[in-house]
Amino acid sequence: MKDPVPPAPPPDPPPPLDPAVFDASVAAVAVLAGREGRLLYTNAAFTGMFGPRRLGLPAKDAFPDPDGGRFLSVLDEVWRTGRARQVVGARETDPGALSQARYFVYSCTPVETAEGPGTLVLAMDTTAETFALQRYQALVSAVSVMVWVMHADGTFEEIVPGWKELTGVPWHPRADDGFFAHVHPRDRESLRSGWRRASGEPGAGVGPGRGVFECVFRLRTADGSYRHLSTRSVPVVREGRVAERIAATVDIEDTWRAQLRERLLAQVAAATGASLEEAFREVVKVVVPELADACLILLLSHDEWPLPAHARVTARRVASATRPGLHAPPALRGQSVGVSGTVREVLTSRLPRTFDISRGTPLPADLVPTVTERWLTVSGATSLTLVPLVVDDTVLGYAAISTNGDSPALGAAETDLLREVLHHAVEPIRRVLDHQRARGTALALQRAQLTSPPAVEGASLAASYQPASPANEIGGDWYDAFTLPDGTLVLDVGDVVGHDLAAATAMTQMRNMLRALAYGHGAGATPGEVLTRFDEVSDGLGTAPFATAVLARLSRLPEEPGGWRLTWSNAGHPPPLLIPAGGGPCFLVGEGEGEDLPLCVDPRGPRASHTRLIAAGDTLLLYTDGLVETPNASISAGQRRLAAEAARLRGAPLPELLDALQALSDHRDDTALIAFRAGRPGATAVAESP
Numbered sequence: 010m011k012d013p014v015p016p017a018p019p020p021d022p023p024p025p026l027d028p029a030v031f032d033a034s035v036a037a038v039a040v041l042a043g044r045e046g047r048l049l050y051t052n053a054a055f056t057g058m059f060g061p062r063r064l065g066l067p068a069k070d071a072f073p074d075p076d077g078g079r080f081l082s083v084l085d086e087v088w089r090t091g092r093a094r095q096v097v098g099a100r101e102t103d104p105g106a107l108s109q110a111r112y113f114v115y116s117c118t119p120v121e122t123a124e125g126p127g128t129l130v131l132a133m134d135t136t137a138e139t140f141a142l143q144r145y146q147a148l149v150s151a152v153s154v155m156v157w158v159m160h161a162d163g164t165f166e167e168i169v170p171g172w173k174e175l176t177g178v179p180w181h182p183r184a185d186d187g188f189f190a191h192v193h194p195r196d197r198e199s200l201r202s203g204w205r206r207a208s209g210e211p212g213a214g215v216g217p218g219r220g221v222f223e224c225v226f227r228l229r230t231a232d233g234s235y236r237h238l239s240t241r242s243v244p245v246v247r248e249g250r251v252a253e254r255i256a257a258t259v260d261i262e263d264t265w266r267a268q269l270r271e272r273l274l275a276q277v278a279a280a281t282g283a284s285l286e287e288a289f290r291e292v293v294k295v296v297v298p299e300l301a302d303a304c305l306i307l308l309l310s311h312d313e314w315p316l317p318a319h320a321r322v323t324a325r326r327v328a329s330a331t332r333p334g335l336h337a338p339p340a341l342r343g344q345s346v347g348v349s350g351t352v353r354e355v356l357t358s359r360l361p362r363t364f365d366i367s368r369g370t371p372l373p374a375d376l377v378p379t380v381t382e383r384w385l386t387v388s389g390a391t392s393l394t395l396v397p398l399v400v401d402d403t404v405l406g407y408a409a410i411s412t413n414g415d416s417p418a419l420g421a422a423e424t425d426l427l428r429e430v431l432h433h434a435v436e437p438i439r440r441v442l443d444h445q446r447a448r449g450t451a452l453a454l455q456r457a458q459l460t461s462p463p464a465v466e467g468a469s470l471a472a473s474y475q476p477a478s479p480a481n482e483i484g485g486d487w488y489d490a491f492t493l494p495d496g497t498l499v500l501d502v503g504d505v506v507g508h509d510l511a512a513a514t515a516m517t518q519m520r521n522m523l524r525a526l527a528y529g530h531g532a533g534a535t536p537g538e539v540l541t542r543f544d545e546v547s548d549g550l551g552t553a554p555f556a557t558a559v560l561a562r563l564s565r566l567p568e569e570p571g572g573w574r575l576t577w578s579n580a581g582h583p584p585p586l587l588i589p590a591g592g593g594p595c596f597l598v599g600e601g602e603g604e605d606l607p608l609c610v611d612p613r614g615p616r617a618s619h620t621r622l623i624a625a626g627d628t629l630l631l632y633t634d635g636l637v638e639t640p641n642a643s644i645s646a647g648q649r650r651l652a653a654e655a656a657r658l659r660g661a662p663l664p665e666l667l668d669a670l671q672a673l674s675d676h677r678d679d680t681a682l683i684a685f686r687a688g689r690p691g692a693t694a695v696a697e698s699p
Contacts, residue, residue: 025123042127093118112139155258177231193227194415234420236262277434289328292434298332302413305329308406322348336388339380349375355395367391392418462490471663472683485512486633486681487520497532502631503558536560536578537618548612556608557582571625578618581607590626594652629685635678
């Protein structure tokens with residue numbers, strides 16, 4: 010039987026810690042021994058951080074600091090449990106010792122000292138890092154910045170808070186449906202897709218992408234309104250891999266609203282248009298889709314304000330815009346609605362009113378035409394806001410603005426901005442109204458002058474005046490027809506340069522002056538002599554601007570029943586058109602060089618008169634250049650069209666002929682026409698009003 014193996018001798022105890030190895034350490038080191046934690050050693054770094062300490066004293070006496078209680082309790086716990094502890098600490102420095110640590114992290118580890126079991130204290134100064142973090146937190150708090158981290162598993166961690174204060178709900182740790190429920194419906198897809206592009210792959214999580222993610226989106230706040238936020242996220246790369254993403258989110262609502270306001274006001278101020286309809290068509294494009302999903306402009310049938318109490322007043326659809334993705338709006342065909350009591354209240358208050366229909370609440374009756382009501386239903390309208398349109402204390406109508414689908418109703422801020430934008434549309438609208446008033450005045454002035462032609466025995470006369478279609482193109486065209494005491498018929502047409510009220514006023518002066526001179530000189534003066542006298546008088550009085558005209562005189566031929574002698578003079582005007590009863594039409598350019606200079610160019614220059622016989626059944630047409638001149642074709646091309654159409658309708662009654670010829674114009678300029686047709690022997694006098 011073998012002898013038992015003797016047990017191995019116990020290992021030698023570790024040598025006691027020699028504190029001298031820490032003399033040059035940048036870390037603060039202290040060594041304590043025994044249950045009382047008698048202080049055996051401190052290095053220079055420890056003295057610099059915490060001030061000088063007397064060696065040999067128990068811990069409670071060596072560290073009598075008011076904030077030293079936590080340190081003493083940690084020492085006691087390490088002694089009792091034999092387990093190391095790491096602690097983050099803060100302390101008040103000694104007066105006058107600003108270099109001492111304010112913030113630090115320290116560890117307490119059981120060790121064997123020369124005097125038996127003890128504790129090694131190792132501390133690092135984190136004051137600079139803590140101050141930097143505090144400054145950063147204060148900075149981002151001052152500018153309403155939320156800072157958060159997205160970890161590799163896709164979870165969010167809020168570093169600098171702000172979410173709950175803004176939204177009223179706790180921080181949401183993932184970018185799932187719960188998170189996007191707080192994002193404006195119009196911005197959800199752009200936020201998702203932007204994040205996928207930055208991360209390098211679709212789906213949740215950080216992914217391999219190292220792209221910078223930037224996005225502006227709207228977030229629902231605690232009161233239900235939305236605010237614009239800007240988020241910028243960058244990857245944090247460790248050991249060549251994206252470990253997480255850190256992001257800063259800033260509330261930019263005030264900046265965004267100010268920029269939007271400036272941009273929209275500039276756009277609406279630049280709106281042009283020759284009519285109210287055209288001007289408002291530009292205004293609605295500013296509103297949609299920036300402020301709303303759809304906008305409809307309705308103009309009142311009455312110009313006066315206040316509206317008559319008992320008369321029926323209607324509002325007519327004149328302009329609309331709808332954001333992409335909604336049902337097509339009904340066509341603008343002048344549909345109208347009787348102005349209801351509710352609409353009258355809104356117009357009288359001159360304040361916007363919003364009707365929330367998101368929960369199926371029906372709209373009050375007759376806010377908008379029936380076709381619009383149907384469209385609001387099929388397009389899923391959530392609200393309708395009425396905004397009065399006021400210009401110079403007169404209510405022109407109102408805008409009906411809707412939100413649709415998943416868009417929330419307009420809030421107070423959106424409504425205020427909408428009202429301001431529409432208010433700034435006053436200037437372009439006022440310009441249109443001024444043009445319309447000037448146009449109305451000029452047209453009234455022109456129509457007062459363009460009287461019905463006289464009845465002439467043995468002939469027929471007809472005249473027509475068509476104003477230009479644009480509101481600012483008033484024009485200065487005229488025609489005239491009258492008889493002299495001996496029965497001679499005088500015809501003239503003219504065109505004053507310019508397209509404004511001044512041109513219409515000058516037209517009135519020139520027409521009346523030419524009529525007076527032609528009548529005063531009688532049949533003894535040729536048309537050329539009358540125009541020459543007109544130049545002299547105009548030059549002397551300084552009353553007439555540049556103009557063109559044709560003055561014609563028609564007298565019967567006793568030797569030829571139904572025949573007339575035409576004498577005319579042309580002052581720079583398109584030539585008259587003769588449409589024979591048989592044969593092709595021809596333009597009367599006279600002999601020699603054709604027409605003379607326009608009026609009011611050379612008061613001393615001679616003017617020619619030309620003569621042509623007009624047979625029974627022939628038609629003479631005097632016209633202004635608006636009939637034959639267009640931007641896309643030459644005057645000669647327009648004259649060829651005129652001659653062809655006149656030949657085709659040579660036998661038509663004069664009013665029908667003039668209506669058909671007016672259709673040749675593109676109505677960019679006003680047009681004046683007067684036609685004379687020599688009658689057959691025994692024909693009665695016929696005259697047609699313009």
